[in-house]
Amino acid sequence: xxxxxxxxxxxxxxxxxxxxxxxxxxxxxxxxxxxxxxxxxxxxxxxxxxxxxxxxxxxxxxxxxxxxxxxxxxxxxxxxxxxxxxxxxxxxxxxxxxxxxxxxxxxxxxxxxxxxxxxxxxxxxxxxxxxxxxxxxxxxxxxxxxxxxxxxxxxxxxxxxxxxxxxxxxxxxxxxxxxxxxxxxxxxxxxxxxxxxxxxxxxxxxxxxxxxxxxxx
Numbered sequence: 001x002x003x004x005x006x007x008x009x010x011x012x013x014x015x016x017x018x019x020x021x022x023x024x025x026x027x028x029x030x031x032x033x034x035x036x037x038x039x040x041x042x043x044x045x046x047x048x049x050x051x052x053x054x055x056x057x058x059x060x061x062x063x064x065x066x067x068x069x070x071x072x073x074x075x076x077x078x079x080x081x082x083x084x085x086x087x088x089x090x091x092x093x094x095x096x097x098x099x100x101x102x103x104x105x106x107x108x109x110x111x112x113x114x115x116x117x118x119x120x121x122x123x124x125x126x127x128x129x130x131x132x133x134x135x136x137x138x139x140x141x142x143x144x145x146x147x148x149x150x151x152x153x154x155x156x157x158x159x160x161x162x163x164x165x166x167x168x169x170x171x172x173x174x175x176x177x178x179x180x181x182x183x184x185x186x187x188x189x190x191x192x193x194x195x196x197x198x199x200x201x202x203x204x205x206x207x208x209x210x211x212x213x214x215x216x217x
Contacts, residue, residue, distance in 0.1 A: 004108045007068045007090050008130055010041050011110070011178050015210035017042045017092070017158065018203070019072055019182035022191050025055040031186060032059045034196040036067045038203025044072040044092050044180070047079060053086040060087035070110075077103045084109055092180070094135060096124040104128075112158055118148065121155060131156040133180060138162025142170035149175030165209055172213035181206065 002010075011017060018035050020043060022028040032043055045056050052071070059069045070090035071083035077099040080091050090110040093100060097113065104111035105128045114135040115121040124132045137144060137159040145159050159171050160180030171179055185206055190198045 002065050002068055002089060004110050004130075007042070007110050010068055011090070011131065011158075012156070014039075014041055014207060015172060015176075015178045015214070016040055016185070016206050017044050017070070017112075017160075017178055017180045018185055019044045019046060019092075019160070019180055020186055021046050021049055021182065022055075023050060025049075025051055025058055027191055027194065028055050029058055029062050030194045030196060031191055031199060032063060032067070032069070034199035035186070035203045036063050037196070038200040039207050040203035041067040042070070042090075042178075043067055044070045044090075045088075046072040047075075047083070048073050053082060056083060056086045056088050060089075074100060076100060080104060080109075092133060094133075096120060096127065096129075098127050101127045101129060114160075118152070121148065121152065121157075125152075125155045129155075131158045131177060134159045135180075136161030137171075142167060142174040142176075145171055145176050146174035165205065168206065168209050169213040169216075172210055173217040179210075 068089045071088035072092040074080045074093045080100045092112045094114040096115050110130040112131045112133045113124045113129050114133040115124045121132050138161040156177040158178045159176050163179045164184045
């Protein structure tokens with residue numbers, strides 16, 4: 001059974017959290033398996049997915065401890081609690097909700113709250129965040145992470161939004177501990193067609209780019 005420390009290590013060591021949205025649980029389970037086969041072991045199922053809690057439950061049964069299955073787009077503690085009961089092993093939020101962070105800390109579940117400004121990021125960290133999801137980064141780019149890293153070296157940052165295969169090197173070398181990636185990794189077309197070969201290859205390529213960025217950085 002994966003511990004909180006195991007999951008935190010996986011997020012940081014692989015450097016990629018895959019964010020999945022799908023129209024059905026069947027689609028999503030296929031995606032999860034394909035990403036696992038490609039070596040990507042940190043997978044976030046968003047609450048905007050139809051029947052998200054059941055999908056999380058099924059995904060956990062399907063992959064066991066081969067991957068960490070988390071829940072995303074969590075807005076409050078009751079939602080986080082329901083997802084944890086369904087089997088979610090880490091929690092990701094678009095913003096910082098202190099009761100949600102406290103709940104996760106109480107139950108030993110890694111939490112990645114969203115924040116943007118330095119003040120928000122510091123407050124999320126002080127409240128107990130394991131990582132801070134810097135969101136959205138699509139308009140500010142990797143330079144913003146570099147600017148934050150200078151005064152905040154102790155806070156683990158996961159930029160999300162706007163990270164692509166072409167820019168992931170910049171984000172990692174700017175100081176990101178990991179990146180959150182959605183459609184740039186799990187494309188709508190691949191999900192719709194259940195193209196497990198393409199998804200597996202995409203997962204492997206993202207992990208390769210992160211590894212190369214760290215080795216050359």
